[in-house]
Amino acid sequence: MILFKTAARSTVVLVRPGATEFDLQGRMKGSLDMPLCEQGRQQAENLSEELAGIRLDAVYHAPCESAEQTAACLVEGRSIRPRIVEDFRNIDHGLWHGKLIEEIRRNQPKLYRNGCDRPETVCPPGGESVHAAAGRVMKAIHRVLKKSRHQVIALVIPDPLASLVAAQLNDEAMPDFWKVETDAGSWQLIEASS
Template structure:
């Protein structure tokens, strides 16, 4: 059986300020560095065979820290790039809630139907993530794979792997510095084009 250790990178300044980071390439904050050290310690006894990361600084820094004591190579997966929030990049989550309350609510209730202005539709990102996870599961049928993915993309990965709802992507947007172990049943994953 394949198990995935889904790791959220340590926090960035934007996470701590409640700002939407999306595809912005932001390094770990001081607090994020401490979170990563905690994650590394918590995962010290967990065997990990491969580590993949989203292509962004905070995820790459987190993945490198997890890989270092294992002397492992980190592989970057472009398909795990965070959602492109378009014109929402850098805005406070509260700004969007106040200026676009209908869209804010829609992203909570039916996230797959939302497309940020000049950004990527959540439904399209979900298809991208589902296809990436399907390929990853085909490649690694058993063992333990570490995936370092920032929110809200991590929520999409979790939804695909656990066959569950996306949850509140606004709440997830600023969550960082955690991990969870997911058992994957490969027969349940199917790529969508």
């Protein structure tokens, strides 16, 4: 769990959805719309239990089935409805959709190393650059934060976009692109400014 205090008044519970079959296989799902697998459903239920003691004023999620299913678990028994934010969609991996991360490491070693050393410069062939995704998602995050001052909000966003959001909100460098590619139902707490 990460907890940073700033001058702001919004508390963000950043949630990675439970796993899909692609996550378990080490495949890049990017913006593909995939449901939770059985293990992912269990992870989403575990998240709901872990977060049951935290008051949530709102839950916003990415427009993909795994994020929607995870958000639905989070609001169970609460008097809130999850809301879709289109700009929370994951990075478009273009021609990398469905590829094994190991396959990219083997077949494109220079590009793979670049994702380790300078993840903000990654741009999949025919896809969206990490830099462009950061601009898109952070505009949406700031809109949500502005509406949610003094509230506790959950943002259900798949990786690698969730790790990009965490890095931006915590004013840190983005971690190794390849190590944050797959979801496994985790969360972190961040004090964020609007």
